[in-house]
Amino acid sequence: GQFVYCGSKAQLSVGNVLPLGKMPEGTVMSMCEDKASDRGRLARASGCSCMVVGHSDDGKKTRIRLPSGSRKTVPSTCRAVVGIAAGGGRMDKPVLKAGNNFHKYKVKRNSWPRVRGCCMNPVEHPHGGGNHQHV
Numbered sequence: 001g002q003f004v005y006c007g008s009k010a011q012l013s014v015g016n017v018l019p020l021g022k023m024p025e026g027t028v029m030s031m032c033e034d035k036a037s038d039r040g041r042l043a044r045a046s047g048c049s050c051m052v053v054g055h056s057d058d059g060k061k062t063r064i065r066l067p068s069g070s071r072k073t074v075p076s077t078c079r080a081v082v083g084i085a086a087g088g089g090r091m092d093k094p095v096l097k098a099g100n101n102f103h104k105y106k107v108k109r110n111s112w113p114r115v116r117g118c119c120m121n122p123v124e125h126p127h128g129g130g131n132h133q134h135v
Helices: 098-106
Strands: 017-019 028-030 050-055 061-065 071-075 079-082
Touching: none
Parallel strands: none
Antiparallel strands: 017 079, 028 050, 028 079, 050 061, 061 071
């Protein structure tokens, strides 16, 4: 198996955990901390990654690019795992049938199936009612 090292003295290789201050600019990482020692909050979903954009002059803050594209300034003592989170390309496969969507949303929250507002009665939705359903 692979040996994984943590700490500021660990070398920059995939799987190792380093403080952001020790990573050079352009390093791709995942499972990044928002505040120091909060055990990873950012870029944890499958296939996600952050990138170190730059460091402040005093070395206290590091600017990172989040998976959304926005940039965020975090303390340089925050840790992150070098490399991209596993499971990329999960969204590329089509769902194909309603049963797969049923099981997908069953573990999440009650937001499926979604009924259009124009199908409802006027008491249930502002778009409800009328003599025709305008799609």
